[in-house]
Amino acid sequence: MQRKAILAASLAVSALMSQNAAHAEDTVAVIVKATTSEYWQWVFKGAEDAGKKLGVKVEKLGTPKDDAAGQIGVLETAIASKPAAVVISPTIFEALGDPIAAVTDAGIPVIVIDSGAKTDKYASFLTTNNEAGGRAAAEALAACLKERTGKVAGKVGYLTAMAGHESLDSRDRGFLEGMKAYPDVTVVGNRVANNEEAQGMSLTADMLTKDPDLVGLFADNAQMGTGAGASISEQKLGDKFCLVAFDSDAGELEHLKGGSIYALVIQDPYMMGYAGVWYGYAAAHGVRLPKNVDTGVGTVTKATMDDPNLVGLLDVTKRQLSPFVGN
DSSP: OHHHHHHHHHHHHHHHHHTTOOOTTOEEEEEESOTTSHHHHHHHHHHHHHHHHHTOEEEEEEOSSOOHHHHHHHHHHHHHTOOSEEEEOOSSHHHHHHHHHHHHHTTOOEEEESSOOSOOOSSEEEEOOHHHHHHHHHHHHHHHHHHHHSSSOEEEEEEESOTTOHHHHHHHHHHHHHHTTOTTEEEEEEEEOOSOHHHHHHHHHHHHHHOTTEEEEEEOSHHHHHHHHHHHHHTTOGGGSEEEEESOOHHHHHHHHHTSOOEEEEOOHHHHHHHHHHHHHHHHTTOOOOSEEEOOOEEEETTTTTOHHHHHHHOGGGOOOOOOOOO
């Protein structure tokens, strides 16, 4: 059913384009969580490319860092200019629910990307299956323990970038569920940060001080992954420790190459931005869209990071799009 809906949406957009339906006044506002983050710059790149394809204006908006109140203000300002559609990644699940619903009630289509909000009043939600990503992190951590220690056993912990984020909560929940498959592994601790690399580094050091026999760690976003990787590298734990992190920014990739990160669970932020603008444009012109779209998740290690199928996901400048013919 969902594939039929996606096909219908794609055909409808193609028909609109062939009829020169893109008007100069069509604007899609793209609002991200943190404009200074490399991850969200990749979302903007995808959105820009889609805007060029469609001939519509893309407004790149957001706060410099995660700020729910600030994001609501950005949304309200964007709506005042009456865009054709809004693409938004809600900073906080609870806080953004009513503001997004209000935009929909005003007749402007909303495409939610990356993280959910406490409302079902939106046209479509494009996101990673974060619980599946968390389970993939657990599997990668277990594989690392087997490879580096000879057994899937010992104490592990996890770092949460921020409290109250739907996507992070889902990743952590998936990780904890995934670790249940390994009865000889004990999850001994969790630290919650404020989405700063420096905190990821200091919290990792703190966990290792508290539990010097810690054998593994899951970091649930790029800031935590880069910070934790720096801590592991500084302590020269290297191949003696198992760190698995979410995302794939430049700092994480350096730690992956250097061995302080064993594996990265990767998303597709470029496609969230690219498809988000396409879907927003389609919805603005009356196309019915699938309510939920899984943008995919994968795992990369040092051994697989040069795989041609992964290169464009790890470096957005090398991204090449090809026809989508189904999963």
